[in-house]
Amino acid sequence: xxxxxxxxxxxxxxxxxxxxxxxxxxxxxxxxxxxxxxxxxxxxxxxxxxxxxxxxxxxxxxxxxxxxxxxxxxxxxxxxxxxxxxxxxxxxxxxxxxxxxxxxxxxxxxxxxxxxxxxxxxxxxxxxxxxxxxxxxxxxxxxxxxxxxxxxxxxxxxxxxxxxx
Ligand code: PNS
Numbered sequence: 001x002x003x004x005x006x007x008x009x010x011x012x013x014x015x016x017x018x019x020x021x022x023x024x025x026x027x028x029x030x031x032x033x034x035x036x037x038x039x040x041x042x043x044x045x046x047x048x049x050x051x052x053x054x055x056x057x058x059x060x061x062x063x064x065x066x067x068x069x070x071x072x073x074x075x076x077x078x079x080x081x082x083x084x085x086x087x088x089x090x091x092x093x094x095x096x097x098x099x100x101x102x103x104x105x106x107x108x109x110x111x112x113x114x115x116x117x118x119x120x121x122x123x124x125x126x127x128x129x130x131x132x133x134x135x136x137x138x139x140x141x142x143x144x145x146x147x148x149x150x151x152x153x154x155x156x157x158x159x160x161x162x163x164x165x
Contacts, residue, residue, distance in 0.1 A: 001029045001030060002027065002028045002029050002030075002088075003028060003029065003030045003031070003032070003086045003088065004024060004027075004028045004030075004031050004032070004086065004088040004089065004090040004119065005031075005032045005034050005077070005080070005081050005084065005086050005088070005089050005090065006020065006021060006024060006031050006032070006033050006034065006089075006090040006091075007034040007035075007036060007073070007077050007080075007089065007091075008033075008034075008035070008036065009035070009036055009038070009041070009043070009132065010033070010035050010050050010053075010054060010132070011041075011043045011044055011045055011050060011132050011136075012044065012045055012050065012053060012132055012135070012136075012149060012153045012156070012157065013050070013053055013054050013057060013132075013149070013150070013153060014127070014130050014131070014132055014135055014148055014149050014153075015127060015130065015147065015148055015149060015150065016092065016094065016123050016124075016127035016130040016131070016148075017092070018057065018058075018060075018061050018150070019092075019123050019124045019127050020090070020091075020092035020121050020123055021033065021058070021061060021063070021068070022061045022062060022063060023121045024066075024090050024121060025061070025062075025063035025064055025066035026064070026066075027119075028066060028088070028090070029065070029066060029067065030066065030067045030068075030069065031066060031067075031068055031069075031090065032068075032069045032070075032071055032084060032086060033054055033058075033068060033069070033070045033071070034071050034072065034073045034077075034080065035047055035050050035051065035054075035070070035071070035072040035073070036072070036073060036074075036077075037072045037073065037074040044136055044157070044160060045156070045160075047072045049156070051070050051072065053152065053153055053156060054070045055070055056152055057150045057152060057153065058070070060150065076112065077089065077109060078109050078112045078113035078116050079113075081113070081116050082113065082115075082116075087115055087116050087117065088116070088117055088118075088119055089106075089109065089116060089117070089118045089119070090118075090119050090121065091105075091106070091118055091119070091120055091121075092120070092121055092122070092123045093120050093121070093122055093123065094123045094127060094128045094129070094130070094131075095128050095129070102118075102120065105118075106118035106120075130148045135148050135149055136157075139154075139157050139161070140161065145157075
């Protein structure tokens with residue numbers, strides 16, 4: 001069985017992430033979507049909220065027989081991968097600007113654990129400029145984000161914003 005871990009912050013999940021997961025589902029039988037628990041960051045959504053959003057939007061993509069598991073992890077990604085007995089990390093590349101950061105992470109992970117390989121998929125060009133960070137910024141400043149995140153995510157972001165004021 002071909003398995004991969006797709007790690008990230010997913011704060012929140014965007015249509016760009018879903019595009020990579022859908023593409024990955026053609027290559028893997030099981031994808032573990034692993035949300036990094038980072039106590040240093042001040043996220044918009046808690047880990048539990050991000051997990052719940054992912055679990056609700058994953059069934060909306062065309063994933064064939066691929067099985068999805070949503071989990072969170074803390075600490076080194078390669079250690080988590082070893083613990084889960086997965087030897088492939090899946091990451092998406094949107095534009096050349098992602099390359100350097102991704103290369104650094106992939107090479108560091110390879111140095112830490114040579115048995116683990118990172119596989120990159122190119123995001124669809126419609127998502128080349130979509131990131132969780134920009135989506136949050138645009139939304140907080142009153143811009144439109146439909147098409148960048150699933151409607152459910154936008155709804156939850158609206159609730160968060162309304163609760164702030
Ligand atoms: O979606 P993101 O925020 O770009 O994802 C980054 C992530 C979670 C893949 C990365 O920060 C990570 O793997 N963190 C775990 C810590 C770790 O293993 N660091 C060493 C390898 S660079």
